[in-house]
Amino acid sequence: MNVLVIGGAGYIGSHCVRQLIEAGHKPVVLDNLVYGHVGALLPSVKFYKGCLEDKTLVGKILDEEKIELVMHFAAFINVGESVQNPIKYYYNNLAGVIALIDTMIQHGVKKFVFSSTCATYGVPKKLPLDENHSQLPINPYGQTKLDVENFLKSCSKAYGLSFAALRYFNASGAVEDGSIGEDHSPESHLIPLAIFAATGKRKCISVFGTDYETPDGTCLRDYIHVDDLSRAHIATFDKLSTPGTSLFYNLGTGTPNSVLEIIKGVEEVTGLKVPTEFGPRREGDPAMLYANSDKAKRELGWKIKYNDVREIIETAWRWHKSHPDGFGDKK
Numbered sequence: 001m002n003v004l005v006i007g008g009a010g011y012i013g014s015h016c017v018r019q020l021i022e023a024g025h026k027p028v029v030l031d032n033l034v035y036g037h038v039g040a041l042l043p044s045v046k047f048y049k050g051c052l053e054d055k056t057l058v059g060k061i062l063d064e065e066k067i068e069l070v071m072h073f074a075a076f077i078n079v080g081e082s083v084q085n086p087i088k089y090y091y092n093n094l095a096g097v098i099a100l101i102d103t104m105i106q107h108g109v110k111k112f113v114f115s116s117t118c119a120t121y122g123v124p125k126k127l128p129l130d131e132n133h134s135q136l137p138i139n140p141y142g143q144t145k146l147d148v149e150n151f152l153k154s155c156s157k158a159y160g161l162s163f164a165a166l167r168y169f170n171a172s173g174a175v176e177d178g179s180i181g182e183d184h185s186p187e188s189h190l191i192p193l194a195i196f197a198a199t200g201k202r203k204c205i206s207v208f209g210t211d212y213e214t215p216d217g218t219c220l221r222d223y224i225h226v227d228d229l230s231r232a233h234i235a236t237f238d239k240l241s242t243p244g245t246s247l248f249y250n251l252g253t254g255t256p257n258s259v260l261e262i263i264k265g266v267e268e269v270t271g272l273k274v275p276t277e278f279g280p281r282r283e284g285d286p287a288m289l290y291a292n293s294d295k296a297k298r299e300l301g302w303k304i305k306y307n308d309v310r311e312i313i314e315t316a317w318r319w320h321k322s323h324p325d326g327f328g329d330k331k
Helices: 011-022 055-064 079-084 086-106 140-159 190-199 226-235 259-270 294-300 309-322
Strands: 002-006 026-031 046-049 069-072 111-117 162-168 170-172 205-208 223-225 246-251 276-279
Touching: 002 011, 011 026, 011 226, 026 055, 055 086, 069 086, 079 086, 079 140, 086 111, 086 140, 111 140, 140 162, 140 246, 162 226, 170 226, 170 309, 190 205, 190 259, 190 309, 205 259, 223 226, 223 309, 226 246, 226 294, 246 294, 259 309
Parallel strands: 002 026, 002 069, 026 046, 069 111, 111 162, 162 246, 170 223, 205 276
Antiparallel strands: none
């Protein structure tokens, strides 16, 4: 299948591009490189620099590359920034997708795979979270993702758009060979931040809250390997043949790890001490957040390869150790 990957030079998008090739598909990438990296792309992959709201460019790509399905990985993801600058997030995360879907429909491309998030659920009322849990986001980032989901439902009914929305938890890790991995600026994810503290790239790691009702008092989160996420996205393709199909799946391991467990895991994998600073809770941080992914396993035949968080940390360490400056293109 000819697949257009929007945001394909970013963290999850670039991993998915490699999984697409491995699965026998032909990916084409569109990325504005605001957060993406050309170095994350294989030389054989056709790359267009541009924005998803550029209808002329997107239409040209859809036609010339004979695109059959579009994947979206181009959202802004920093929760704190979304609170401080919601206009930026609504423009990119929502308005950008509206423009993209409009172009797709005009050019007869009606299969779409959307990178959503567990942040659409808000504070969990029951755990593990399944797809039927109420969706009450507590920040603009989660709200924009939910708004897109609702928009896609409307387009499915009105235009026959077939889509899958994947609500995933904490994307982590890197490819096995360490050739590509996580390179955000600024970085906000726990595993790379702990690695940075261990290697002296930052002074320490901050732990926000040690008095939660969890085994060690720190928050529990569900860490899922980026390649496992990618494989689940691709597994939805066969489910999108019928016009108007609407699919929603949670993607996580279902086995959460605490902040202190991640720090300990980084120390064990790297053999280095992680300097740690303890502080008060952050507003809006649930004590526990983890997935029930039985639906994806049952309907997609999805199997998780990386069930042990230390295996995930090992892949991340392989990337950061061999690329201490990331891709080296962001100064």
